[in-house]
Amino acid sequence: MWAAEHSIETCALPEQVWRLWADVDGWPEWNSDIERIELHGSFAAGGRIVMTPIGQEAIELRIAEALEPVLFVDEANLDHVVIRTTHRVERVRNERSRVTYRMEIDGPAADTLGPQLGPAISADFPETLAALVARAEAPSTDSRRVRA
Secondary structure (H helix, E strand, C coil): CEEEEEEEEECCCHHHHHHHHHCHHHHHHCCCCEEEEEEECCCCCCCEEEEEECCCCCEEEEEEEEECCCEEEEEEEECCEEEEEEEEEEEEECCEEEEEEEEEEECCCHHHHHHHHHHHHHCCHHHHHHHHHHHHHCCCCCCCCCCC
16 A cells, blocks of 8 residues: 655634535635546535546546545545545644645555555645645635625
């Protein structure tokens, strides 16, 4: 098995981060590597996400687990490997949360393909997490907000 993990702390609440995750159509606003994305079904276990990274072929991800507002796990089944990414947010102390992305590559070819695929796929975790929390921390642009 091959694994990589990256975390970042934020003042955003887990519910704020969850709203961004559950809004799959909005992912390109904070994940600059996405050219196109579609959610098939609901943002829950069994739902499917078809994501096209910029300049690459589409990848189908299956939502293996979703526990609002704490985590969701997606899986991509490729030839001889399964790429499983856990997206977790947890309260760590007063007014702070930690957001963690953990990728694991398992399967018969994991020892060979993991070190090749894993670093390429997870290299943008720090950048993506920074953009995600910046978006979660931003003042709401919700139309229900009171205007002066």
